[in-house]
Amino acid sequence: MNKVQLVVFDIAGTTVLDGGNVAIAFSQAMKEHGYTIDVEEVNPLMGYKKPVAIRMLLEKYEKDPSKITDKLIIDIHERFVVLMISYYKTGQGVEPLPGVDKVFSYLREKGVKIGLDTGFSKDIAQAILDRLGWQKEGKVNYVVASDEVPSGRPAPFMIQKMMGEAGISDPRQVVKIGDTEVDINEGLNAGCLFSIGVTTGAFTREELEKYHPTHIIDHMEELIPILESVN
Structure with a gap:
């Protein structure tokens, strides 16, 4: 070739x-910071760089733009990373x-x-x-x-x-x-x-x-x- x-x-x-674990972890990280977002809302953003996807969802669901800070995005992303690393290290179905x-x-x-x-x-x-x-x-x-x-x-x-x-x-x-x-x-x-x-x-x-x-x-x-x- x-x-x-x-x-x-x-x-x-x-x-x-x-098996949906990425979207579930993403949704959970958002929920822990006060944003309840269905997995179905997360799936279309799965290919994006994750902090970008977080910002996109915050801009949709946070009515007060002043609350959408870099720190908030970093905090949500850091929690997502923890959940994902735990899953990929020890979870079932990683194949x-x-x-x-x-x-x-x-x-x-x-x-x-x-x-x-x-x-x-x-x-x-x-x-x-x-x-x-x-x-x-x-x-x-x-x-x-x-x-x-x-x-x-x-x-x-x-x-x-x-x-x-x-x-x-x-x-x-x-x-x-x-x-x-x-x-x-x-x-x-x-x-x-x-x-x-x-x-x-x-x-x-x-x-x-x-x-x-x-x-x-x-x-x-x-x-x-x-x-x-x-x-």
Whole structure:
């Protein structure tokens, strides 16, 4: 495989099973600070950098703008991080989604680099990687979290950071795949060859279609023929 040199995957809901735990933790952190927000309200924001998502919800639910302070956002996010790290270290159901290991093996055999990016902060991402052993076992080449770049998704900075580390200058040698609106727009904004939506996470096929991904898949192994088509 010469054309595609790097595939960038989202984590929760794309490569790692998300049984709703991320949205639940997010909702709980908001509730502990006085904001009762249904999980259904949280799901559409799952791909965003988490402090950005917190601000978006506060701007919707807090009637007094003067109360929406940086400190409040930091406090809510810090509680979310604690809940998420605890879950990813000890909770049940932290496992790769079906087909992910097979696709990773396929990409390694073809010499294609594997990247992960996420709306999580680095500490949460690291807890996931430690639990699954993906870095230790050399299954992934690059991991970039939203707090390592100027702006998270849908900005293209996480993809561009990985491209720089991989020595790739042409975004048409990169494929992005994720389960949310901002995953798709991240790939489109980066100019990737494909920006693929997957229905294993927060968004349904119908919801993903609104954002015009190049493809929508229901199972990770469907990625293989898409990549084969450009060889």
